[in-house]
Amino acid sequence: MPKPVCYSAKAYLTPNATTPLAPATIERRQPLEKDVRIQILFCGVCHSDLHFARNEWGFTPFPCVPGHEIVGRVTEVGGGVTKFKVGDTVGVGCLIDSCRTCPSCRTGLEQYCDKGLEGGTYGGVDKYLGGPTLGGYSQSIVVTEDFVLRMPANLDLASAAPLLCAGITTYSPLRHWKVGPGQKVGIVGLGGLGHMAVKFARAFGAHVVLFTTSPGKVADAKRVGAHEVVVSTDEAQMQAQAGSFDLVLDAVSATHDINAYLNLLKRDGNLVLVGVPPEPMPLAALPLIFRRRSFSGSLIGGLPETQEMLDFCGEHNITCDIEMIRMEQINDAYERMLKSDVKYRFVIDMASLQ
Numbered sequence: 001m002p003k004p005v006c007y008s009a010k011a012y013l014t015p016n017a018t019t020p021l022a023p024a025t026i027e028r029r030q031p032l033e034k035d036v037r038i039q040i041l042f043c044g045v046c047h048s049d050l051h052f053a054r055n056e057w058g059f060t061p062f063p064c065v066p067g068h069e070i071v072g073r074v075t076e077v078g079g080g081v082t083k084f085k086v087g088d089t090v091g092v093g094c095l096i097d098s099c100r101t102c103p104s105c106r107t108g109l110e111q112y113c114d115k116g117l118e119g120g121t122y123g124g125v126d127k128y129l130g131g132p133t134l135g136g137y138s139q140s141i142v143v144t145e146d147f148v149l150r151m152p153a154n155l156d157l158a159s160a161a162p163l164l165c166a167g168i169t170t171y172s173p174l175r176h177w178k179v180g181p182g183q184k185v186g187i188v189g190l191g192g193l194g195h196m197a198v199k200f201a202r203a204f205g206a207h208v209v210l211f212t213t214s215p216g217k218v219a220d221a222k223r224v225g226a227h228e229v230v231v232s233t234d235e236a237q238m239q240a241q242a243g244s245f246d247l248v249l250d251a252v253s254a255t256h257d258i259n260a261y262l263n264l265l266k267r268d269g270n271l272v273l274v275g276v277p278p279e280p281m282p283l284a285a286l287p288l289i290f291r292r293r294s295f296s297g298s299l300i301g302g303l304p305e306t307q308e309m310l311d312f313c314g315e316h317n318i319t320c321d322i323e324m325i326r327m328e329q330i331n332d333a334y335e336r337m338l339k340s341d342v343k344y345r346f347v348i349d350m351a352s353l354q
């Protein structure tokens, strides 16, 4: 394929795992037949951005421009675009493409594509320009219309940006395992994902218990919807909850004792991991085998479910609790994220990059 015509855009980029993010100019393709060009207004800051920019998972292709919680305005469309027009407010999450032919893609579970995550918004394979795909810490992005989402008109755009990853990553497993009334659900970690998990589990009608290592977050956890809050470093508080949960969703970004959370489950209960600590975590056999418990994982969500989640948030007025930053504050924001000091998602005001 000949290289398409390109334009340049400002972005924040790192050339390797140890250099802070810094201003750079990148290339984007001019919209092709099915492409939508989006002026990025806000981009959420996911802990995965930090893991990835610092190559903590060991497979980052550089250069790296993170950012996969993108909202913005359509400024140009290709001749074959039917779903969007100039001026629409839209979202882009963790995926900008997939093989579209494997069984997962054909059922709208593009995140589990048999070909892997080549269609990742950043760190994927840019089949038009070569090299890795570059994400949302940027003025604009060009995406094929099938991977662009409609934003509900009633939601504050900045507060809705983190729905594109933190939202769908927690919505999807709670829906998949049919969380609802009569169930007791635990959420581990009140960060970007965790606070959205509390909101969704509550909206789905479950009894919600939030587990935190930060005693200072107890009041906020209740405000965002937890019925109970447990400080997980307090052994007595943990013991009091043993054997009582239908499902526990673990959204912790660092290595921790997962066996403590298996012990919280009832018979046939399920511990779902969405957090991706870089180091392996030892799993004890006995807490699993006793009471026939399950241990599982879940990855973001496919395009149809992401749209469903956004529409659900529009109907129920659900958004994220955000702290707005300017683009040049990103490296400090990463340091604060490492200290669990985010209330509860940083969102970059992309006007600060213009």
Ligand code: NAP
Residues within 6 Å of the ligand: 045, 046, 047, 048, 049, 051, 165, 166, 169, 188, 189, 190, 191, 192, 193, 194, 211, 212, 213, 214, 217, 251, 252, 253, 254, 255, 256, 273, 274, 275, 276, 277, 298, 299, 300, 337, 338, 340, 341, 342, 344
């Ligand atoms: P975050 O905002 O930094 O929140 C992580 C939370 O984990 C912290 O707020 C803290 O909560 C808790 N925590 C941190 N260090 C801990 C430790 N050493 N021990 C126990 N708890 C600790 O991160 P995030 O953006 O929500 O992302 C969470 C994880 O999910 C990351 O690993 C990210 O890469 C991953 N992720 C996965 C998917 C997926 O598809 N599966 C998608 C997006 C992100 P407390 O202060 O309440 O203890």
Ligand code: ZN
Residues within 6 Å of the ligand: 046, 047, 048, 049, 068, 094, 165, 166
């Ligand atoms: Zn993410």
Ligand code: ZN
Residues within 6 Å of the ligand: 098, 099, 100, 101, 102, 103, 104, 105, 106, 110, 112, 113, 114, 115
């Ligand atoms: Zn596929």
